[in-house]
Amino acid sequence: xxxxxxxxxxxxxxxxxxxxxxxxxxxxxxxxxxxxxxxxxxxxxxxxxxxxxxxxxxxxxxxxxxxxxxxxxxxxxxxxxxxxxxxxxxxxxxxxxxxxxxxxxxxxxxxxxxxxxxxxxxxxxxxxxxxxxxxxxxxxxxxxxxxxxxxxxxxxxxxxxxxxxxxxxxxxxxxxxxxxxxxxxxxxxxxxxxxxxx
Amino acid sequence: xxxxxxxxxxxxxxxxxxxxxxxxxxxxxxxxxxxxxxxxxxxxxxxxxxxxxxxxxxxxxxxxxxxxxxxxxxxxxxxxxxxxxxxxxxxxxxxxxxxxxxxxxxxxxxxxxxxxxxxxxxxxxxxxxxxxxxxxxxxxxxxxxxxxxxxxxxxxxxxxxxxxxxxxxxxxxxxxxxxxxxxxxxxxxxxxxxxxxx
Amino acid sequence: xxxxxxxxxxxxxxxxxxxxxxxxxxxxxxxxxxxxxxxxxxxxxxxxxxxxxxxxxxxxxxxxxxxxxxxxxxxxxxxxxxxxxxxxxxxxxxxxxxxxxxxxxxxxxxxxxxxxxxxxxxxxxxxxxxxxxxxxxxxxxxxxxxxxxxxxxxxxxxxxxxxxxxxxxxxxxxxxxxxxxxxxxxxxxxxxxxxxxx
Amino acid sequence: xxxxxxxxxxxxxxxxxxxxxxxxxxxxxxxxxxxxxxxxxxxxxxxxxxxxxxxxxxxxxxxxxxxxxxxxxxxxxxxxxxxxxxxxxxxxxxxxxxxxxxxxxxxxxxxxxxxxxxxxxxxxxxxxxxxxxxxxxxxxxxxxxxxxxxxxxxxxxxxxxxxxxxxxxxxxxxxxxxxxxxxxxxxxxxxxxxxxxx
DNA sequence: AATGAATGAGGTTTCATTCAT
DNA sequence: AATGAATGAAACCTCATTCAT
Numbered sequence: 054x055x056x057x058x059x060x061x062x063x064x065x066x067x068x069x070x071x072x073x074x075x076x077x078x079x080x081x082x083x084x085x086x087x088x089x090x091x092x093x094x095x096x097x098x099x100x101x102x103x104x105x106x107x108x109x110x111x112x113x114x115x116x117x118x119x120x121x122x123x124x125x126x127x128x129x130x131x132x133x134x135x136x137x138x139x140x141x142x143x144x145x146x147x148x149x150x151x152x153x154x155x156x157x158x159x160x161x162x163x164x165x166x167x168x169x170x171x172x173x174x175x176x177x178x179x180x181x182x183x184x185x186x187x188x189x190x191x192x193x194x195x196x197x198x199x200x201x202x203x204x205x206x207x208x209x210x211x212x213x214x215x216x217x218x219x220x221x222x223x224x225x226x227x228x229x230x231x232x233x234x235x236x237x238x239x240x241x242x243x244x245x246x247x248x249x250x251x
Numbered sequence: 252x253x254x255x256x257x258x259x260x261x262x263x264x265x266x267x268x269x270x271x272x273x274x275x276x277x278x279x280x281x282x283x284x285x286x287x288x289x290x291x292x293x294x295x296x297x298x299x300x301x302x303x304x305x306x307x308x309x310x311x312x313x314x315x316x317x318x319x320x321x322x323x324x325x326x327x328x329x330x331x332x333x334x335x336x337x338x339x340x341x342x343x344x345x346x347x348x349x350x351x352x353x354x355x356x357x358x359x360x361x362x363x364x365x366x367x368x369x370x371x372x373x374x375x376x377x378x379x380x381x382x383x384x385x386x387x388x389x390x391x392x393x394x395x396x397x398x399x400x401x402x403x404x405x406x407x408x409x410x411x412x413x414x415x416x417x418x419x420x421x422x423x424x425x426x427x428x429x430x431x432x433x434x435x436x437x438x439x440x441x442x443x444x445x446x447x448x449x
Numbered sequence: 450x451x452x453x454x455x456x457x458x459x460x461x462x463x464x465x466x467x468x469x470x471x472x473x474x475x476x477x478x479x480x481x482x483x484x485x486x487x488x489x490x491x492x493x494x495x496x497x498x499x500x501x502x503x504x505x506x507x508x509x510x511x512x513x514x515x516x517x518x519x520x521x522x523x524x525x526x527x528x529x530x531x532x533x534x535x536x537x538x539x540x541x542x543x544x545x546x547x548x549x550x551x552x553x554x555x556x557x558x559x560x561x562x563x564x565x566x567x568x569x570x571x572x573x574x575x576x577x578x579x580x581x582x583x584x585x586x587x588x589x590x591x592x593x594x595x596x597x598x599x600x601x602x603x604x605x606x607x608x609x610x611x612x613x614x615x616x617x618x619x620x621x622x623x624x625x626x627x628x629x630x631x632x633x634x635x636x637x638x639x640x641x642x643x644x645x646x647x
Numbered sequence: 648x649x650x651x652x653x654x655x656x657x658x659x660x661x662x663x664x665x666x667x668x669x670x671x672x673x674x675x676x677x678x679x680x681x682x683x684x685x686x687x688x689x690x691x692x693x694x695x696x697x698x699x700x701x702x703x704x705x706x707x708x709x710x711x712x713x714x715x716x717x718x719x720x721x722x723x724x725x726x727x728x729x730x731x732x733x734x735x736x737x738x739x740x741x742x743x744x745x746x747x748x749x750x751x752x753x754x755x756x757x758x759x760x761x762x763x764x765x766x767x768x769x770x771x772x773x774x775x776x777x778x779x780x781x782x783x784x785x786x787x788x789x790x791x792x793x794x795x796x797x798x799x800x801x802x803x804x805x806x807x808x809x810x811x812x813x814x815x816x817x818x819x820x821x822x823x824x825x826x827x828x829x830x831x832x833x834x835x836x837x838x839x840x841x842x843x844x845x
Numbered sequence: 846a847a848t849g850a851a852t853g854a855g856g857t858t859t860c861a862t863t864c865a866t
Numbered sequence: 867a868a869t870g871a872a873t874g875a876a877a878c879c880t881c882a883t884t885c886a887t
Binding site (some may be wrong): 080081082083084086087102159162163165166168169170171172173175176177185188189200206209210212213215216217218219220223224226227228232233236237240241244 | 285360375422431433
Binding site (some may be wrong): 457460461463495496497498499502 | 867868
């Protein structure tokens with residue numbers, strides 16, 4: 054007697070997830086190039102053949118990861134949009150970004166690594182571009198916040214803000230042990246979330 | 252008439268440089284993994300065999316690049332040390348860093364990419380570490396500057412400054428076309444080089 | 450109320466036929482190697498597993514096809530044997546062969562392709578041999594016809610006839626659009642079915 | 648000291664030829680699909696890697712073979728064109744074709760096998776088409792001969808002739824041991840090279 | 846100092862077949 | 867009778883590196 058289609062679908066979903074989880078772990082730990090399909094299959098506890106049953110190849114695994122990542126980023130932004138005052142929005146963004154990186158610095162590091170892919174690497178540049186585009190969308194949203202805050206040159210101020218926040222995230226993922234996040238949060242709050250600064 | 256040993260050495264140096272130049276161009280344009288030894292030899296106009304006469308392999312080319320990069324960074328720092336006032340030192344660091352990235356964003360992008368290598372990529376992590384250590388050394392120097400400036404919590408202030416500067420550099424190399432560097436320089440100057448800020 | 454054994458067997462036969470039909474369509478269209486078991490199962494609208502319930506594997510499908518083909522060939526020959534005069538027999542053979550190829554050139558082409566399999570392809574050579582043997586049997590029958598026709602060297606004349614007929618069939622399946630079968634039939638009739646020719 | 652470019656070119660040519668020879672032997676003996684790159688490399692006495700240094704892959708080996716084959720066919724036709732009388736031309740074509748197949752039936756069989764590839768086998772159909780086109784060109788030339796011979800319906804007569812000759816070749820490569828080529832040559836000569844036949 | 850032919854380890858991918866359900 | 871998830875062997879291909887010349 055065959056399994057029901059629902060049961061099969063459930064198995065497929067579980068398998069896809071477990072493969073993707075294995076791939077994410079290894080990509081993040083060792084990097085994309087240093088991870089082979091064999092590694093992933095082994096980590097997921099399945100055969101290489103089965104992996105190809107679920108994903109076209111290594112690149113599709115990365116694509117799926119990046120899609121999920123962008124999905125999370127969008128979700129965080131949408132959450133922020135529901136907040137009432139612009140100051141609170143900004144605080145939420147800052148807290149969210151910093152805590153997120155602080156909790157899993159190697160994850161942020163992985164995507165930053167991907168984002169800084171050279172332009173002429175034809176295999177991977179699309180994922181880099183995709184992440185950069187999403188960052189740009191987030192930047193537009195932050196511009197709106199600065200406008201609401203009444204900043205004189207909202208766009209430039211927002212750019213400076215984004216640079217600072219990105220820089221903090223870069224520093225955290227580079228020196229994860231030693232980063233005093235509370236102190237740094239205080240400084241960025243003081244600079245950008247205090248009405249006196251405009 | 253055979254060449255003198257000195258002459259021979261000079262020729263060797265020239266050859267090494269031309270190979271290294273070829274490797275740098277390709278690594279920066281396409282990335283380390285997407286560049287093959289054949290590509291490099293072709294770009295340098297020599298045979299694969301000769302390349303191995305000068306460098307142990309692809310990795311040594313990268314090592315040499317990174318060494319040179321760190322050398323440049325040290326030099327810039329030493330230059331800054333000769334400047335008299337701390338404010339001028341800071342301005343010099345900022346100007347130098349931003350102009351440098353702005354002129355060749357893809358170069359900074361390449362080293363940032365290398366720096367964000369996952370920890371468990373045994374082949375490349377040493378180069379990442381080397382760059383990070385040099386960054387840390389630069390950070391120490393900047394701490395001293397902030398101390399001289401009389402900042403209350405010089406270390407934390409310096410960390411925040413570094414984050415901001417690194418963030419700006421990251422943004423420039425990510426959006427090289429659209430970055431208003433003058434405006435951003437003004438903002439970072441205003442914040443960190445103005446005595447009122449402490 | 451369970452099915453009777455006969456009923457079950459009938460259902461099995463129908464299923465086998467529908468699978469075989471799917472396999473034949475795909476083999477003939479794309480060739481044996483370019484057709485996967487998955488393709489066949491999909492085309493037949495069943496699962497891969499069920500296919501293995503009916504056939505041992507891809508090769509058995511081919512074996513069954515070839516058996517059926519040989520069966521048809523035998524039947525055609527038997528039909529011809531019921532005809533009274535040798536001239537009519539020959540005409541019937543010619544008409545049958547040419548019309549058959551003309552109607553489905555890709556089918557004849559497929560079996561000719563199989564027949565020309567290299568001798569050392571262990572997987573497929575048996576089917577090639579089987580088809581060739583049946584051709585040989587047909588040849589023997591044609592020899593008899595030529596003997597009855599009173600040909601001086603019946604065997605050689607028959608061999609020449611077979612060559613001509615096979616050649617026509619090869620040409621038709623190679624240039625299916627442009628082949629003037631009526632004209633060609635006339636020529637082969639004139640040459641072999643006219644008593645003056647001996 | 649490096650080899651001279653000429654010496655290298657010679658080595659390359661020899662290597663290419665020996666690889667191609669190995670591939671041809673195996674393709675003809677076992678068929679294209681039953682022959683792996685490893686088989687070919689082993690037969691040629693080289694590593695797999697080196698094979699890829701000379702040929703893009705298995706398909707390029709086939710392409711090179713087919714090119715060479717078509718080249719030979721063209722050459723034979725050109726030779727025939729230098730002959731004075733049409734009857735002699737026709738005799739030359741017949742003799743050449745039959746002797747050729749008789750000497751190496753498995754070679755003709757291989758190309759006939761390729762020619763009968765199903766239309767939808769995307770990997771191999773181009774080679775089939777290429778051979779068929781060349782056959783068509785030969786057919787055009789034969790038409791001219793029949794015109795010169797004063798055949799009433801030269802094109803149809805030529806088509807019938809081609810069919811007969813192709814059929815003989817097919818029979819020879821199918822029953823290589825038992826084919827009485829002299830007798831068959833006599834029959835085809837009698838039919839097509841004798842002025843009384845028109 | 847210089848070449849590029851040659852190697853082989855290591856990766857990716859396909860697919861006929863099995864088997865738990 | 868029926869499914870399709872799962873396997874694994876065997877194919878393809880790439881490229882850093884070596885070495886005879």
